[in-house]
Amino acid sequence: MKFASSLLIAAAALGLCAPPAAAAQQSEDAKRSSVNLRTEGVGEPIVVVGDLELEEDRVRDAVRDIAMRGRSFDEPLMKYQDPLCVTVAGFGAVLGPRIEERIRMQARVVGAKVAEPGCAPNATVIMVDRPKVLIERMRQQRRDLFSPGALRQIDTALNRGDPAIHWFVAERRNLYGDAMENFAGVGGLGAPGIAGELLFQRDARFASRIEVPFSIARTGSVVVFDAYKLDNVHLDQVADYAVMRILGHPQPQAALAEDQPDTILNLFRMDPLEASHGLTLMDLAYLRGLYAMKPNESSTRLENFTIAAYRDLVELGCEEAGNCETEREPG
Secondary structure, X not given: OOHHHHHHHHHHHOOOOOOOOOHHHHHHHHHHHOOOOEOOOOOOOOEEEOOOOOOHHHHHHHHHHHHOOOOOOOOEOEEOOOOEOEEEEOOHHHHHHHHHHHHHHHHHHHOOOEOOOOOOOOEEEEEEOOHHHXXXXXXXXXXXXXXXXXXXXXXXXXXXXXXXXXXXXXXXXXXXXXXXXOEOOOOOOOOXXXXXXXXXXXXXXXXXXXXXXXXXXXXXXXXXXXXHHOOOOEHHHHHHHHHHHHHOOOOOOOOOOOOOOOOHHHHHHOOOOOOOOOOEHHHHHHHHHHXXXXXXXXXXXXXXXXXXXXXXXXXXXXXXXXXXXXXXXXX
8 A cells, every 4th residue: 555545544534634525524624724824825936035145165064954964975865766746635625736736846846756647646745633643543554654763753743742743664776766676665764575685786796985886765755734733834835844854855853043044944943924935945956956866876965966956046047946036035
């Protein structure tokens, strides 16, 4: 069973999201659960906010803080190798599809592959008023979808009362990003079967100090928003925060200080009305850099790819990603 499908089944069993056929009930759910979400300007062209004259050292420091603590030379970065197929639940029949479309749009902007309509979901964004209940039901039904590290991260986030809980499933693949036969990922990085191990050894024979002999593919991810903690949060902020958590691999508590470039990851550390309206220039450079890297590229090269992406955005005037502004958009 697909990761995202399992989550939605658990949510439906708890009465946390309505089936597609119940349009009237779904509309009522939307009124109840998303009443505090802001939606003005939804559907307008994406505006990327950020400082166009950042020093490259600041970009380098920022990407280290976002995603590079503890990275080693022989470790590739995790990202989607397969096309992204996102599904959204709990936001109602109108707002849910708008979030889906924005996530797909941003995925294309950063260079990730996006699946065609009718695809099998491999990423889920869901809003519920009882995140802990939903996640506990998931643990009972599909323990294989949670690695020990993911469970610790989830428990810590729940104990903190975080407005958004996120985790993922990943698997090791060959250096080209292709799946290895009989390789089982178990809630994270699983142990390979015999055939998969042989394939890995085949790739490893050609290992060198400048090339990692395997890659890590994200095969499922989820972001669960607490409906009671989204006061004054804009729908676009929800979507773009999810984009960073689904497509990237920032630190669980990643955020940047006031003297560093802005990021959508600061959303729940400040007043949503003062936070970035969506992905910032720093966020965009990070994601574009990540998805420009080869599947087995050493994680330590992320800084260089991010800086290169930042330079391209500045030189192009952000034409490929919408209009860039040097001031944060008003709430």
